[in-house]
Amino acid sequence: MISCDKASEICNKSQYKEAGFWDIWKLRFHILFCKHCSSHTKKNTYLTALCEKANLHTLSAKEKEAIKQRIKEQANS
Amino acid sequence: MPTNVLHPDTWVDKYADYLFNYAVSRVNNAELAKDLVQETFFAGLKSAPNFKGDAAERTWLIAILKRKVIDHYRKINSKKGKAEVKIDFAADSEEGDWLEKRVADNQDRDGEAFLENEELGDAIYGCIEKLPTKQAQVFKMKTIQGMDTEDICNELGINPSNLWVMIHRARTALMGCLNDNWF
Structure with missing residues (x-):
C-alpha cells in the first residue's frame, strides 16, 4: 500500500487531472483503510469544486507589469 | 492610534489579483475590470496623503474600487435610454401573456447563487492572500490560469x-482558511 505522503501527492495531481489511472486506483485503495487521507481527499476535492464554482480570475504577469509601468509613469508625472 | 501604512510599491503584486477578481465579478468584463483596477491604484496614489491609517491597505483599496464600480454603473445608466426597461405588453405572441407570468420566479435562485459565488470568490482570494507569495503565485498559475506544470516550472525556475x-x-x-471563514 502507498504511504500517506504519496496518497496526498496523487490526490493533488488528480485535482488537476494529472494523476495516472493506476495511481488513482492506488489512492482509492489507500483511502479505503486510511481515515485521515479519506477526509483530506474529500476536502481537497471540495476545494477544487469551490474554486470552479467561484469562477476566479487573475491578471497575467504581463498585465501586472503593464499596470506597474503605468503607475510608475503616473507617479512621476 | 493609526497603525496601517501604505506601500504603493507592493500594491500590484499584493492586491491586483484580488481587486481584479472583485471587479470582474461585478462588471462582468475583463478589460473594463482591468481599467477599473488601474484607476483604483491611480486614485489610491492621489489620495495617499489623506490616508489616516485606520483601515488596512486592502480594505482602503477595495473601498476605492467599490466607488469606481458604482461610478461605472452610474455613467452607463445616465446615458439616455440605456437605463430604461422597455416592456412591450402589446406585441406578444410568446407564452406568458399574463403579467403574473412575468413576475420574478421565487424558485429561481440564479441571482442568489450569483451573489453567493461573488462572495465565495472574495473569500477564496482573501485566503490566497494569506499564503506565502511563491505558494500563492504557483496556486494561481496552476488553479486559476490552468497552466501546465512544465510551463510553470520553466517560468519560475523550480522543479x-x-x-x-x-x-x-x-x-x-x-x-x-476557508473552513474558518466560509463554512
Whole structure:
C-alpha cells in the first residue's frame, strides 16, 4: 500500500487531472483503510469544486507589469 | 492610534489579483475590470496623503474600487435610454401573456447563487492572500490560469517536485482558511 505522503501527492495531481489511472486506483485503495487521507481527499476535492464554482480570475504577469509601468509613469508625472 | 501604512510599491503584486477578481465579478468584463483596477491604484496614489491609517491597505483599496464600480454603473445608466426597461405588453405572441407570468420566479435562485459565488470568490482570494507569495503565485498559475506544470516550472525556475509540494501546502492552508471563514 502507498504511504500517506504519496496518497496526498496523487490526490493533488488528480485535482488537476494529472494523476495516472493506476495511481488513482492506488489512492482509492489507500483511502479505503486510511481515515485521515479519506477526509483530506474529500476536502481537497471540495476545494477544487469551490474554486470552479467561484469562477476566479487573475491578471497575467504581463498585465501586472503593464499596470506597474503605468503607475510608475503616473507617479512621476 | 493609526497603525496601517501604505506601500504603493507592493500594491500590484499584493492586491491586483484580488481587486481584479472583485471587479470582474461585478462588471462582468475583463478589460473594463482591468481599467477599473488601474484607476483604483491611480486614485489610491492621489489620495495617499489623506490616508489616516485606520483601515488596512486592502480594505482602503477595495473601498476605492467599490466607488469606481458604482461610478461605472452610474455613467452607463445616465446615458439616455440605456437605463430604461422597455416592456412591450402589446406585441406578444410568446407564452406568458399574463403579467403574473412575468413576475420574478421565487424558485429561481440564479441571482442568489450569483451573489453567493461573488462572495465565495472574495473569500477564496482573501485566503490566497494569506499564503506565502511563491505558494500563492504557483496556486494561481496552476488553479486559476490552468497552466501546465512544465510551463510553470520553466517560468519560475523550480522543479515539478517543488511545485507539487507548494501546491500541497497552498491547498492545505486554503482548506483550513476557508473552513474558518466560509463554512
